[in-house]
Amino acid sequence: MELSNVDTILENRGAEPFDIIEVLQDLQGLHGYLPEELLCRVSESFAVPLIEVFRLASFYRAFSLKPRGRHLVTVCLGTACHVRGAPRMLDEVVAQLDVEPGETTEDRAFTLETVNCLGACALGPIVVIDGEYHGDMSPGKLRALLGAVRDGDQAVVASV
Template structure:
């Protein structure tokens, strides 16, 4: 694992009391999870016991202790989304991807999470895929979106393979 980005984050941290939270936020963004190595390194650099760093990483929902997938699917489970069909959306996504909330698919492609409200209640139910908001979702629409992503990923993989082949030939 490349820890250079982690060192950069630690180098640029402020002196505030909440600096450790900021570090964890940045590490989560950079690596998509808080690894064991990262916890140990943060503990050394900030002079905080390993158990304390682990406790923070474990307590706050923003942090994940396992790697997240290449695509993050967030199904909003706020009240407005709930009464307008969010549970069915979640079911559809989980059934299609054969995974559980908070877990990542075996191929590392998708992580499905729920969030307790995104504050886009007027558009309920809402699903966020890789940072883009999709409003007034139905199980059918979400299924089509997932199929599009899979299709694009396959295209990208094919292109990668072609590039590798082209390079090999050259």
């Protein structure tokens, strides 16, 4: 973890009460999850008891207390996606990766998440992989997509 980045995020915060949530967002964005060490830093920096910081980090869905995989797969479960078959997309990812939503594969390659709506309902069902939106999904397309990401990941891992 780049400590200087953490310092930059913590710098000049605290003017507004919601800055503590903003800081947690930025740290989550930087690090992919919120390790205990960072929660302690936030607690010190804002002079807020650690248990309060933990309370925030565990209440809000945007935060993860566990490390995430190298690739993040997010299945949108909004209403429009749901009626167009989102549950089957989720089944497909669960079957392919052998993890439940919120979990990470053992090889740390993938984390599976669900989201309640991305507000891009015309394109449903939508699956987002590493920030890229894939609309009009089907189990077959999803299987091919995940396969391609996995191949790419293995090539990268092998080359390291």
